[in-house]
Amino acid sequence: MNILDLPAPEAARALVGKILVRQLADGTVIRARITETEAYFGEADTACHACHGRTKRTEVLYHPAGTIYVYLCYGIHWMLNLVTGPADDPQAVLIRGVEGASGPGRVTKFLHIDKSLNDAALGGALALEDDGFVPAHIAASPRVGIGYASPEDQARLWRFTMG
DNA sequence: AAAGTGATCATG
DNA sequence: ATGATCACTTTG
Numbered sequence A: 001m002n003i004l005d006l007p008a009p010e011a012a013r014a015l016v017g018k019i020l021v022r023q024l025a026d027g028t029v030i031r032a033r034i035t036e037t038e039a040y041f042g043e044a045d046t047a048c049h050a051c052h053g054r055t056k057r058t059e060v061l062y063h064p065a066g067t068i069y070v071y072l073c074y075g076i077h078w079m080l081n082l083v084t085g086p087a088d089d090p091q092a093v094l095i096r097g098v099e100g101a102s103g104p105g106r107v108t109k110f111l112h113i114d115k116s117l118n119d120a121a122l123g124g125a126l127a128l129e130d131d132g133f134v135p136a137h138i139a140a141s142p143r144v145g146i147g148y149a150s151p152e153d154q155a156r157l158w159r160f161t162m163g
Numbered sequence B: 001a002a003a004g005t006g007a008t009c010a011t012g
Numbered sequence C: 001a002t003g004a005t006c007a008c009t010t011t012g
Helices: A008-015 A058-062 A104-110 A151-155
Strands: A019-023 A029-041 A068-073 A077-084 A091-098 A126-129 A138-141 A159-162
Touching (some): A008 A077, A029 A104
Antiparallel strands (some): A019 A029, A019 A126, A068 A077, A077 A091
């Protein structure tokens, strides 16, 4: 069973401790364990980009599980998301931190991820690996940076950190 | 605490 | 065509 077929909040929790494998064009391989994630759960979630419907930008969120969603935030930072759940259901998990890089903008810098990976499928230049490691403890907390969302959605414990 | 930065989306 | 809005980081 693929983790990414799960609903986003469950997938987000299950992804903590897994390993991202990044293959660069020049052959360099970077491996990094995921330490922090956040779930964005469909059109009903007012914090999700897709809560205002399908647009050119959010189109990728409607693609099948395992699609990579990358977008630019604040003009500077690339954000890396993994699409989860069934096709036409816009759910995704934001990778907020990996071993050696804490913060979503730093993760993409660390892994050399930019717009060129948007709408690509996991398993090529970026792949997921499970080495059997299970985190001793995973903490759940509210998501950050979503002050525009409804109070109920801001209160959801959809941020998962390895601890 | 504050600003820097540019794609995207909703207006006119 | 113009303007508001950001799943953030760095600097002071």
